[in-house]
Every structure is written in structure tokens, then in C-alpha cells.
Amino acid sequence: MEMYGIRVQVTARPEYSTVDGFVLVPGQRAIVATWVRTEALWRADTTTARADLRSYHEALREATDQGLMIGPDPETRLRALAGYLDLDWRWITSRCRDLGDCGVSSLVRPRSRLISVEALDQVLRFLGCLAADR
Known part of the structure; x- marks a missing residue:
């Protein structure tokens, strides 16, 4: 995703381990995708429901506040993630x-x-x- 200019947020907070990956288009929609917790190879969906968008926005805000990938560019952010993972x-x-x-x-x-x-x-x-x- 970083390769395509989509900034990634990763958090180590365990309560987010059940939240599927998502891309948020603020105020418009969320695109949700996962390859875990599904019987299919992968699952993708979109939502425009206001309550869902608020939940995703809140999760993104919290992940950003306590994010592991901090930096102005993809290299800095990916270096930070590698450092966190001790790679x-x-x-x-x-x-x-x-x-x-x-x-x-x-x-x-x-x-x-x-x-x-x-x-x-x-x-x-x-x-x-x-x-x-x-």
C-alpha cells in the first residue's frame, strides 16, 4: 500500500487484532478487506453507513496516535516498522x-x-x- 502512496497505520494495541484492514475515504466510505477470519481466500467490501465510518475514523485516529509507522515518507515509516519487529x-x-x-x-x-x-x-x-x- 505504501508503494502506491497509501499511508499505512499499524498499531500494537491488542484490542485492534480483530479489526480487519481498511482504507478510509473520510466522510464518504470505507473499503474493508481481510484474508483472515473468513472461509474464502479473501473478502472485500465497502460501507457508507455513518456509524461504520465513525467507528473506522475513531480506529484510525487511535492507530495514528499510537502508530508504529511514524515518518514523513514510506522509507522512514517502513524502517520504523522493521525496527519495531526487530528486523x-x-x-x-x-x-x-x-x-x-x-x-x-x-x-x-x-x-x-x-x-x-x-x-x-x-x-x-x-x-x-x-x-x-x-
Whole structure:
């Protein structure tokens, strides 16, 4: 999502573990998506109900106030998340760059012919380009 200019908010507050991922278009609608807690491969929906929008807005405000991904740009925010998860940023970006350069189609084969790994290659190249030490 950060790759497409959508700013992500992540919180470690356990009470939000049951809230599905969502994108909020303030005052208009929320797009809700999940691949957990569903029998299907994934589920996506939209809502325009005012009560739902208020709930999502409140969740977003709280996640922003106590967010783990703080910073003015995607690299800073993703570095903060990697730091919280105790992941080596330099190794991650280097490995992503290498995998993005060669592609992962020889390593990963989706079970469904309706799914491709092209987006995964794009994400790997994006993360690899964020590396300050090339």
C-alpha cells in the first residue's frame, strides 16, 4: 500500500487484532478487506453507513496516535516498522533488491492460475529501492 502512496497505520494495541484492514475515504466510505477470519481466500467490501465510518475514523485516529509507522515518507515509516519487529533493515532491503532483480516466479508457484507473483516482484523492487546503502 505504501508503494502506491497509501499511508499505512499499524498499531500494537491488542484490542485492534480483530479489526480487519481498511482504507478510509473520510466522510464518504470505507473499503474493508481481510484474508483472515473468513472461509474464502479473501473478502472485500465497502460501507457508507455513518456509524461504520465513525467507528473506522475513531480506529484510525487511535492507530495514528499510537502508530508504529511514524515518518514523513514510506522509507522512514517502513524502517520504523522493521525496527519495531526487530528486523535488519539493511538485510531486508538488500535481499528484496536481489529477489526483485531476478523475480520470484521460479521460487513461488501460486496454487491458483488466477493469482500471479508479478505484484510480489513489484513490492520486492520497491523495498529494494528504499535501501540507502546500495
